[in-house]
Amino acid sequence: MVPVSYYLILSGILFSCGVIGFLIKRNIITIFISIELMLNGVNLSFVAFAAQWQHLSGQVFVFFVMVVAAAEATVGLAIIIAVFRTRETLNVDHVNLLKL
Amino acid sequence: MLSLPIFLVASVVKIVLVIFILLTAVAYTVWLERKVVGHMQNRWGPSRVGPFGLLQPLADGVKFLLKEDLTPPHVYRPLFIAAPMIAVICALTSISVIPFGTAIPVAGHIIPLQITDLNIGLLVILGVTSIGVYGVALAGWSSNSKYSLLGGLRASAQMVSYEICLGLSLVGVLIVSGSFSLQQIVESQRGYFWGFIPKWNIFYGCQFVAFFIYLMAAYAETNRIPFDLPEAETELVAGYHTEYSAMKFAMFFMAEYANMITVACLATILFLGGGNGPLFGPPLLRLILPTFYFVAKVFVFLFTYIWVRGTLPRFRYDQLMAFGWKFLFPLAIANLVVTALVVAYRS
Amino acid sequence: MLHLVLFLVFGAICVAGAINLLVQSHPISSALSLVVVMASLAVEYLLLGAEFVAAVQVIVYAGAVMVLFVFVIMLLNAGVEERTKGSRVALILGIPGVLAGGLLVAWVLIERTGTATVGLGALPGFPKTIGNLLFHDFLLPFEVTSVLVLIAIMGAVVLASRPEPKNPEKES
């Protein structure tokens, strides 16, 4: 027997790591990888909550999240390639034509 | 159900046995390939070491072990070392859910001839195979040489593309048999229809199109001729394993052949009825026959592999991609739809 | 007991992978760390009984999505990440913020779930039951994902294909 909260906290840790990665990383691809890490954290909490409520829909959500993540990855990497073509860099701080 | 200690002992014995047999099979598939291709090309093939060159694999193994293990200075070391390991581990893991025959009684316990039967056995194989792509891709990338990189890129693109067709061709079988467990898939193909045709999926489930797709996709997945673009010697100087030598190279080699065997086993189980076949004779023979049938079918499949290698030329890369996406993929979808309709009609 | 040990072991691998993702400076190392995280998450799913989710996690996430990442990293020949100014500001401001938020969330989660525990394989998600749910209760979302995937394919084709060189770039 393992408390549900352990799983939830693990998912929270992964999510936070993703957020931190998003903030501190400078390479576009790594930033994107951090977002994927966040989604993975969310997935774990879906499955854990599903076990807690004894409600399978929580597991079904994970599939939808995966589909969305796959779609996002496709489009995101295509965008990254497009940016790389015009700018020849993968550093977000060098992608600065539009002032922030 | 077995009690825990017996289960553990049986599992360990089975794992050791399976790995031993698998590695031997790998070695002798190499021998077989050299021999068969040799004969096809009017050569002898290995013939000096032992009778019919039967000890050649052993000599090769010794050579690989004794050779100097070079690691070029410009590579990215951690991944360079990890890549062949990933490849070989993935190749060996997937064999663990394959049922080789019926359960046999040993000292009063019924022991299935399979390391483990999972509800999601087929998915495990697919998952492990899809991880195997990393071995090739990382080998190409970490070698830090252009041929390797191109080989790695080609390989990962090819494997990811054909994995889709491979998966789709399996879905038809899954619809017919209604389970992911390989044991149950084999079970569902027992018996005959119209009196004499075995109820294998390829016949009864009308999965011959799926079988064809599976065959093509499997050749591409294992980087075999006519789809061996990633390691094309003439254009890529052996592709992703250009920079590898000695044991690390041997690992890729082993992985390739182990994958061939897994693919052959899977084809046998999914389409050709696994260990099913006519049973006769005394009880002992009845126990051994399924395993014999299984091995025979796998052998036929492996032979086809070699035969194709001896016969067909290599595709061009764009042809390969076009073939996968524009021909196999629609075909697989069509097969899927038709199968679903047939099954819906039957029920 | 076994459950707890397995949870802790694979949880530790997960966290180690996630931290390694942050520490590594080369994108490919980060991507591979994420693969490790995903694989050990699959084990966590298995512990919770979600076997189908676990398998799909490995096949789709680790086997397809991350291969795509690795592929693009190889294709663009991405090098070691440069440290630029923006990162330090985010480091100073962001991390304490995230940690504080994380602690708050953790506290709330514990408050809600209390001492509820789950056993090994608490909620078996067999392919069949999941399938029934997916093709009945969640039929509409399932069908709608096809539009999503279609958009993704179109987008990838539009964005990643080489632009027709009719009109060379003139903007700054």
Place this chain on the structure above:
Amino acid sequence: MNPTLPVGADYVRILPEIVLSIFGMAIMVLDPLVDEKKSQQLLGGLGLIGTLAGLVSTWIMAQSPGFAFWNMVQVDGFSVFFHVLVIAIALVLILTSYEYMAVQQLRAGEYYGLILFGLVGMCLMSSAVELVLIFISLEISSISTYILAGFRRRSATSSESSLKYFLLGSFATAFFLYGVAMMFGATGSTNIDAISAALNSGKVPLLAYVAMALMFVGLGFKVAAAPFHIWTPDVYEGAPAPVVGFMSTAPKAAAFAVLLRIIFEANAPGRFWLIWLSAVLSMTLGNVAALVQDNVKRLLAYSSIAHAGYILVAFAAKPELGAPAVMFYTAAYAAMNVGAFAVVSHLANENERYVTLENYAGLGRSSPILAGTLTIFLISLIGIPITGGFFAKFYVFSAALQSNLVWLTIIGVINSAIGAYYYLKIIVVMYMREAREEVPVLPIPLALRAALALTLAATVYLGVVPGRMLTFVQQSAQQLLQAEHTSAREQVGNAAVPRATQ
């Protein structure tokens, strides 16, 4: 397991989505088949017909209100309103894009296809009552806008804007998703009705507050509300001008629809301060930053942040007053903003060369029609009477006043006054200042005339006779708010205590 199949009524209730995706696919298939020169007209025309068919099918859908696909979507006045709104916006967008795409020499096929597919997502967002479906449709609408933002592929700014939008967008999506997960954990369901039932029965768990906050982060990003607005100016500056007009209205309207459902129908906990703060920040930051902009697209971007703030004011008000105000505001804002961007995209010319304030000098003389229309849109954005913007602001602020939100109203009104300055600045530049550099004004093609006429008519209509629209939004808001009570009784289903062993 219940083996029932969806029935005809189920399909009727998602008819617009079906029709739009069929047209989207038709465009996609035809794209490689037709000649590239003709493709612009043909596929654009098909897209236009698609949106018209979408409007017709929305009408058919409106005839059979109710739930469909096992409580996944709900057709009521509310969802019909947003269906019509987003499809109409897309219609105007397609009319505007005709000329723009030709001038920028962009490929047409995928563009119109993506618009229609994106519409599917936005329509579904307004009728979905299940968080998972909302999430997926939200993603459909966002991913299609990410791609549309990067559609000027030869331009570095466009792909950069696409990248920023994408990275920050998926970041926000992850937060939204975590919120969904927590809502599921807190209530055991993702159906909005069941959630509202669970939240209204007994003590609201703390987790639900966190879930609400996280979901608000995600949706706040989509509607460009401060402090989640950082992406807006950059993305709007780099993206193609007609697309900016589209994405500042349609996905936003859909996101507001989702917010309405989540906040009002589910009676979300702890929303008041969250929204109050975000509204004040959005209005103030948007308006103040807009003062110093000299790029028109950027200026309008900040203005759109400010308008999101005004709309959020209504969210802080009482539900029965706030919901209709939000709906009216989104409609009015859509009309004037899409119109304004239609003018901007016409003037932008090849490679979007002319988008600074300087380029608008002397427009009053060189093209009185364009200057005149733009002026009307701008005074509507300010909120001067006889335009839709006036009544929109009026209803929002009166809703806030009647809910005793005096401070919020005061801040809002002050902000409106600040906003007037920069809108007037554009008008002054157009009419009072001499052009320093010759800015060629292309002849206005028929499609653009139609687009301008439509938006102008809508703006003025909402400003002169807002009565019918107002009654309609009030009725549909009523339906939305009542749904909470009726369905809460019907299906308390799975909302119960956690069943895991203690």
